[in-house]
Amino acid sequence: MTIAPDHAQQGASHLYRAMRDFVESTDGTLPGKFEITREGIVLDMMSPVRPHELTALRLRKRLEKVMPEEIVAHTGEPDVEVVPEGIMRRPDIMVIAEADMEGEGSFDPRTLVAAVEIVSRSNPDNDWVGKVRDYPLIGIPVYAIFDPRTGTGAVLTDIHSTPDGPRYATRKDFVYGEDVTIGDWTISTEDLPRYSDEAEGGGRS
Numbered sequence: 001m002t003i004a005p006d007h008a009q010q011g012a013s014h015l016y017r018a019m020r021d022f023v024e025s026t027d028g029t030l031p032g033k034f035e036i037t038r039e040g041i042v043l044d045m046m047s048p049v050r051p052h053e054l055t056a057l058r059l060r061k062r063l064e065k066v067m068p069e070e071i072v073a074h075t076g077e078p079d080v081e082v083v084p085e086g087i088m089r090r091p092d093i094m095v096i097a098e099a100d101m102e103g104e105g106s107f108d109p110r111t112l113v114a115a116v117e118i119v120s121r122s123n124p125d126n127d128w129v130g131k132v133r134d135y136p137l138i139g140i141p142v143y144a145i146f147d148p149r150t151g152t153g154a155v156l157t158d159i160h161s162t163p164d165g166p167r168y169a170t171r172k173d174f175v176y177g178e179d180v181t182i183g184d185w186t187i188s189t190e191d192l193p194r195y196s197d198e199a200e201g202g203g204r205s
Contacts, residue, residue, distance in 0.1 A: 036089075038086050038087065042130060054193050055193055056093060059093060059118075063093075067185055070099065071095065071097055071113065072095070072098050073095055074096055080107045085138060087134050089109075089138075094107065096111060096113060109140050114183050115131075115135055115140045119145060119147040137166050142156070149195050152173065152175050155171070176190075
């Protein structure tokens with residue numbers, strides 16, 4: 001095991017804080033969605049607004065219809081953050097107990113029941129690679145991915161230790177039209193929109 005010296009850890013902390021300050025300064029002033037990983041700042045510039053947002057809306061409504069009242073499918077701010085790991089992410093949907101939303105600052109990702117992402121056309125690897133790596137590392141127990149490019153998705157669960165760090169042990173793939181189980185709840189994926197071949201517009205991804 002390699003342990004970084006104190007000055008190296010402090011340097012990493014200062015770098016993360018500088019990136020965090022930059023991301024905060026851009027909120028509402030630049031297009032796209034900024035997130036932070038160990039590799040640096042990630043930006044999704046472009047996404048078809050309507051299919052992405054309609055998918056998020058329909059998934060949120062379907063989840064909240066079957067979940068108990070105290071659990072919500074939250075689609076807004078704030079982000080989830082683990083400063084020691086240098087990770088700040090902004091899931092499209094956060095399944096979380098309403099009580100765990102109280103307080104100030106970022107959400108503790110370990111309080112999430114699940115994170116749901118709708119894959120953007122501009123940077124699909126952010127959802128299929130980067131977040132598959134980061135979400136188990138910061139303790140999100142269930143990660144569901146919906147991909148409007150292909151009409152497919154996957155639910156990843158069962159965090160376990162590997163030589164490369166925590167990873168999901170179980171992956172269940174699905175195609176649009178099938179029922180999918182996220183946590184303890186099963187919802188339909190019927191009528192979820194797909195990205196068309198038309199030019200994209202700018203927007204949240």
